[in-house]
Every structure is written in C-alpha cells, then in structure tokens.
Amino acid sequence: MVKTIFIALLLVFGILAVPSARAAGYCAAHPNEDALHALPMALVPAAQAAFGLHGLSTAQTRRMTVTRCMGGKVYACFIGANLPCGKANKARNLPAATDWCENNPNADFVPAYISGHDSVYAWRCRFGLPVHVGPPAVLDQRGFFKCYWKNLG
Template structure:
C-alpha cells in the first residue's frame, strides 16, 4: 500500500516538473499578453528583449531623463505601450481636476501674479497650465491630452 502511495506521489511530482518545464519553454511575450487581455493598467518593467524598441520609440535622450526609474509597459487596445518616467514625464494616471490644489493656492498667496505655478507645486500629473491671477490660482486650460484609460497620451508610445 505504501509503495503505491509513493509511486503516486512520484508521478504527481514528475507531472508538476514536466508542466513547469513546458511553461518555462514558452513564456508569454508582452505582445501575446496584450493581444489576449486587450487593455489593462498594470505597470510592468520593460523586459530586456523590448529595450531596443523602447529606445527607438523614445530615443536615448528621453531614456536618460528616466535614469534609475526604468521604462514600464502596459497593454492598451491589444498593443504594448511604454512610458519612461522622469523629468516632467509622469507615467501614472493624469490629474484632470480643474480646481486648484491647496498647494497652488498657497503658492499664489506668496507669489501673486506669477505667470506659472511650478510642477513641483501643481504635481507632474496635472494636464493643465496653471498661473496666478493676483493671489488666486488660474487654470489656463489643458496642455496635454489624456488617453481613454486616463493617462497622458504623449507619454505612452506603442512599442510592439
């Protein structure tokens, strides 16, 4: 009886090893994943195999702006899209709130008439140009477009 139990356990172990090996032989590529899921908002680090395409899409100069953070990708309408965070480029969801933040209000009180409110104050995720009308923040309208999932469209480029 014990011999059959051990034989059964050995067979299960062998089957698990075979299935693991088969799954390792063909890992799903980003393009295959995006074709399967269509659209999702999960950020993933760009794999080495896609780095040349990302460099081509953004250029070496743009990649250097995101030094230390690394490019990320997600799926959009069945395509692989990538973003390189850093500098003014924010890869997260865009802030489409038309009302000024309390930080912007504080900035305008201490810098009345300023022609711009720095992104360090407004946040890199805003899509609007902000200035101070006297000591009151003024929304100068959008300067960036947002994709259907709520991300700044210009920051994300189709890779594959």
Template structure:
C-alpha cells in the same frame, strides 16, 4: 418556518454563485505567474496598471526606444548604456521603462525629466496649488507656475491671480485612457 428555510437556502445559493468566477472576471484577475506581458495584454485588452520592466521585454523595448528617439540608438542614454550589453540594458530599462496594456497591445513609456508615465491629473482645483497661491502673494506675476509646484502629472498649467489658482492651459494631450499621448507608444512586435 418554510419561508425561513427558503430564505436561508437562497442566501447559500447566491453566496455559492458569487464565489464562482465568470470568464470575464477571470480574464481581468491579473497576469498569471508564467504569462508574459504581451500575452497578458492580448488576453485582457486594457489594463491601466503601470508595470516595471522585465528582461523578456529587452529587445522590443530597445526597438521602441529607437523609434521614440527618431532612429538613434541607446548610446549615451543612462550613463553610457551599451545597446549590446544585456545587463546594462536591463539596468537602464529597470529605471527608465514603464509598461501598460491598451487595446490588447503593450504600451511603453520612457521616464525622463518632466515625463510622467502615470495617468494625468486633470483636476482644475488642486488643494496644494490653491494653498501655494494663497500663501505666496508674490507668485501673482503673470507666469505659469513651475512643475515643482504643480506636479509633473498635472494636466493643466496654472497661474496665481489675486491669491487664487487659475487654469491657463493644457500641459498634455491625452490618450483615451488619460495618459500623456506623446510619451507612450506601442511596443513593437
């Protein structure tokens, strides 16, 4: 009977302790309702969750895009977006900009044709590509498969050879978190 009481009380103690959050667990719990992304990133360090644009990031995102585009402004980007009209910028960035946290900094990625703002799939065996090569014998032509077949987030280029998918090279240099390095940059302060 005493042994059962000890076991029962130890279970309750373990359950109670596990329900308490540790500072580290609380820090990783998520962005607080009134916390902006730069503050959140500084607090958690790294979070691979890709987030959408919010208007509080407008000025910094505009400066980042100017850096990304080699000093050119937003004119002509997104059907005549004016860099002076906040509502036009917000509409453009809502569609175009993605954010995440790395090493305490906000990272920004501009979505574009063939620019995946997601973790890159580094699998060398992708069932859809294998199936395509098996079902399309004419694809054995010595050319890399189109991105429409392989996917824009694939880290390898593929060719079909004798009905099998073969890796022929890399499509992206990756940062330490597995995102395409050249399309993500630090959001300026």
C-alpha cells in the same frame, strides 16, 4: 559546425522572442491594463528605437522604462526627468496651488513642483487664486499623457 551555429541562433532568437510574445499575449488577454510593469528584456530594442535611446545600456533602458496595455497592445513610457508616466491628474482644484497663490497672488505660473508634473493644466495665479491657462494636455483613451507613451506593438 554550421548546424551548431544554426541551433545556437534558434535558441538565442527563440529565447528572446518568448518574453516579447508573452508581453503581447498578456496585453491581448488584458487589453486595457493600466498598471505599470517593467520593460521585458525582449522589448528593449523596440523601446530604444521608439525613444531614440541608442546610447543607453540595456540595464538603464529597463530601469527607466515602464509598460502597460492599451487596446490590446504594449505601450511604453521612458520615465526621464519629471516625465509623468502614470495617469494624468485632471483636478481643477489643487490645494497646493491655492496655498502658492495666496503667497504669490499674481504669479505668471505655478511651478510644476507645486501643481504636480502630472497635472493636465498649466497654472498661474490671478488675484491670489490658481487658474489654469491654455488647453489641457492631450491624453490617450486611458487617461495617460499621449506624448509620453509609444506603441511597441
């Protein structure tokens, strides 16, 4: 009986460890892969811990989390509401913001649905032209928003 349980545990943990090792191995071979990938099943607990998603189901966590490789390590981003997991938009000229500011010449802000949630800048209108305000968002070495990505190892 003990031997059966031991073998069952080895199989379960062995099977769970393979995808995690595979993800780590993939990132070791592709150290700066910017393409976003689905969260491997074996990394669900690590992602839930990193993002505080303890009440979220495994399926929801996998559906709402993407991974990529940076520096040979696996990084994850929880998509959430309006969180840009893709590369940041560093453009200093936004045609949609220009249009918005023509109609709202002194608006205190340009809504994110106009400027894009992926813009590194906060925008406002001054005399009918869009201007960015404040410092740009902090990006990681690959051009993604640093605050949304967690190192899973």
